[in-house]
Amino acid sequence: MKKKQQERGPLVTLTIDGYSSDGAGVARLDGQVVFVTGGIRGETCKVRLDKIGRSAIWGHAEQVTDPSSQRLTPDCPYYQQCGGCRFRHMAYAEELAAKRSRVEENIRRIGGLDLPVEEILGAAQPERYRNKAQFPVSTGPKIGFYRARSHQVIDVADCLLQSEAAARLRTAAKAWMAAHQITAYDERTGTGLVRHVYVRTNRQGESLFCLLVNGKGVPQEAALVDCLRRAEPGLVGVVLGVNEKKNNVILGDRYRTLWGQGFLMDTLCGLSFRLSVPSFYQINPDQTEILYRKAAEYAELTGGETVLDLYCGIGTIGLTMARQAGAVIGAEVVPEAVEDAKENAKRNGILNARFFCGDAGEAARRLAAEGLRPDVICVDPPRKGLAPDVVETVAAMGPKRIVYVSCDPATLARDLVRFDALGYHPQQATAVDLFPRTAHVETVVLLSKGEIDSKKVRVEFSLEDMDMSGFQKDATYGQIKERVLQQTGLKVSSLYIAQVKQKYGIIERENYNKPKSENARQPKCPPEKEAAITEALKFFGMI
């Protein structure tokens, strides 16, 4: 026993003073960073050191000496093994605080930018919010999730983040595999058939099932359909996705509908959307509406603007903005998603949106060469963020506003520096929790040249001169913003609010906000813009 404990690494007492990007507690041991799984900020823990690296040490909280008031007993039996959730041992409020600081710290440390993040927009429903389940499959059959930091599948009967329909369909697929001795794909050898079980569920409780396989078909297809239909009354379609390559890519190259429809419909922001299996769609619809509302607020559309929606997926951001814009152009690399986007525009009677398939950077360069000068550019890239040339092209198009939606605060921070160097300064940022209980967080940032360069406005006022009744020194962002608005009539940036907060005295800032009335006078999609769009669309063979 003693020998085993020594093999397990030393036990040390540490105090947790923050969180890492994957939700582990962060402590220090002789100046070196220790990532402590299961630690909560402020706690002193006996930490078992599991791995000592050159730049950091990894361990787990074996015993908590003074548990935080935020500590919870995890409510999921798989929590210790599964790689999905990271925050089930703490109250949701603490998780939100951790996520907000992570975004702010990334922007400050990686970006070197002092951009305070507004109050994080947390979820009213942090459980069963996911509308998509992708369960890896392995011999057994085991269908569930990967163990943390491995590709070993844990057989998970139910997940508190997923819909109950997804759990029922997963169990039915497992029964079908067992009954017909269907093999599971083995990543190491490239043999075996079933790779992933995929379920997408909409807000009305309908589900689309897809089986991803290493082959052109599966034995007993009719039995599979039958088994799934019996398990889930809300099932609307069963699809087979084919991926015969020796890789660990989840999605297929080709799809065949075995029963029902090959897509799912969903509603978002009052619009209806068609979703094909390979099309990206945000996994938390309630929080996505909040995210898109914030993006629209940052876009400040008045009816005549041209919006370029890069990395548009099935067109959701652009289409939800289309009624407040003169024209929307979306670019996306997945052909099925672009088809969905076109169909979604049609279905919702939106006539001023166009979508095309291609690399976002390439699309932006071509549109720029065609003379397109969008007023607002929205970018929502995958986790790796924007390539430097995309940042350059977007900035060179000279939009009034750039709305950057990001699912990775680190690459976001890197890209904000690049934009900043090109004259697009981050003005406001909000973190939105699309992924409660996991380490992920979404952020939306507004960047603009903000008329700062051309029209410097000195705003000077002393907080002492203001009506300070009921105003607390630790007031929230929203309270301060409201008070400044009341007192000065100015809608100011979060940077300014931070200055108000910090300095609490005479403030000097550059006012980038253009009076609304000035924007409102803009004609609806001016003819020269219409001509540039038409030219660009012709170039891409879209009209």
Ligand SMILES: C[S@@+](CC[C@H](N)C(=O)[O-])C[C@H]1O[C@@H](n2cnc3c(N)ncnc32)[C@H](O)[C@@H]1O
């Ligand atoms: C984070 S998703 C955002 C999608 C959409 N804006 C939304 O909110 O649902 C990123 C999208 O970028 C697409 N994508 C990835 N690389 C791309 C590229 N080089 N050019 C264009 N689109 C790309 C993906 O297929 C995916 O649809």
